[in-house]
Amino acid sequence: MSSAPLPTAVFAMNPVHLPELFPPPLMSRLRELVAIDPGLVVHDFADTAAAPALARAELLITGWGCPHLGAEALDAAPLLRTVLHTGGSVRSMLGEAFWERGLTVSSAVGANALPVAEYTLAAILFAGKDAFRLRERFRDEHVYPGPDEYAAVGNLGRRVGIIGASRVGRRLLELLRPFDLSVALHDPYVPDAEARSLGAQPLPLDELLRGSDIVSVHAPDTPETYRMLGRERLALIPDGGVLINTSRGALVDPDALTDELVAGRISAVLDVTEPEPLPAGSPLYRLPNVFLTPHIAGSLGNELARLGGTVVAELERLALGLAPAHAVRRSELAISA
Incomplete structure (x- = not known):
């Protein structure tokens, strides 16, 4: 037959x-x-x-x-x-x-979420060790940090704020579970009980920003999220904090972010920007507190x-x-x- x-x-x-x-x-x-x-x-x-x-x-x-x-x-x-x-x-x-x-x-968006979550996990752990800044200093000065500089380094209890329980956000929350981190989540579409089941403390966005050493953006690019991190909200991130963006550049006000980074008040790990790529004269290419990659977090x-x-x-x-x-x-x- x-x-x-x-x-x-x-x-x-x-x-x-x-x-x-x-x-x-x-x-x-x-x-x-x-x-x-x-x-x-x-x-x-x-x-x-x-x-x-x-x-x-x-x-x-x-x-x-x-x-x-x-x-x-x-x-x-x-x-x-x-x-x-x-x-x-x-x-x-x-x-x-x-x-x-x-x-x-x-x-295959779920499959594509995994490498983005992996990239972000690596960025969080490196940021917690202050590896990006210390690498720049070590390259330029060839000296080890003193004990006072090490005092603020480490991932034990590091406060990490996740914006968006997207597929990437959820995979990242899974990957973060084995680590001794304090994780918070902001997502207006996720009930508090579900956020806790994902291993995160649910928080309003402004409170999450104020209480996080590291903030990682995983919300979708929609009219509601456009410039969700503007000048006032970026100012809520504590001095010395780190912003990670593997979502879309449009979610962050580029001028406000550039001003914060040029001032050196916070640092950033940016796999996406607005515009993309940045113009050749952008200071973000040269700043020691910016780790900039060419949209490589997704599947390659x-x-x-x-x-x-x-x-x-x-x-x-x-x-x-x-x-x-x-x-x-x-x-x-x-x-x-």
Whole structure:
């Protein structure tokens, strides 16, 4: 008895990411689940060369660089019923027509949260040891700090404030549990009892800022969070405090942050900024109290295979008649990244 034909799928993303998202063993598993041409990666839904494949596509496997899925794109793929996204947020990728047609979308945002949480954990522990400042001094002066400088160093009981119980925020809270830190959380959508179950003391934002040695930002970029850390709130962070931002630069007033950092009152670990990248003349590139990285906290290199593996796992569920484990609901978009 012949088996049922495999569902037809098409890649839609920047093709440069495909080899890392689906290395050979993973691509082999993928091709056992769907009929797909690895040599066809759509980056323009109006491309006539892609039209025949799109017309047959029941699934799209998307990623960074996927064109916008509006009405015209969906008209080119009339059989489409599911989108499996190897990236994080799908908010800007999906148009109104997608939701109106009742299509299903799954995202690997949870898998992408892990390396961001790992980066942040490392930043918190280094910040607690004052490693960033002491490294700069050691490089310039080649001397060890004196006992008075060591007095304020250490992670025992260090107060860490987490802004946002996003997927990254929650993974970070999990990673922080083995350490002897005092952790607080601000998230207006998380009940106090849930915050405590996550291992954090729930606090209003201003109180969290006043009481934290290290503040880490993990809220989504929404109209409500735009510039949530302005001049007045940044001033609440205690002298010598550290701000970590792996979310989006728009959540922090860039001028106010620059003024605080130039003054040397606080320090920062910034994987995201506004604008991104910063202009060449920005003082943040040169300040000893700023650890600046080029948006590397999310999945890179071999970590991309974790995202591709999430899509393969979703396809395995679909083959069994199960719903995707990481489906995105329209109602979540207003409060998610």
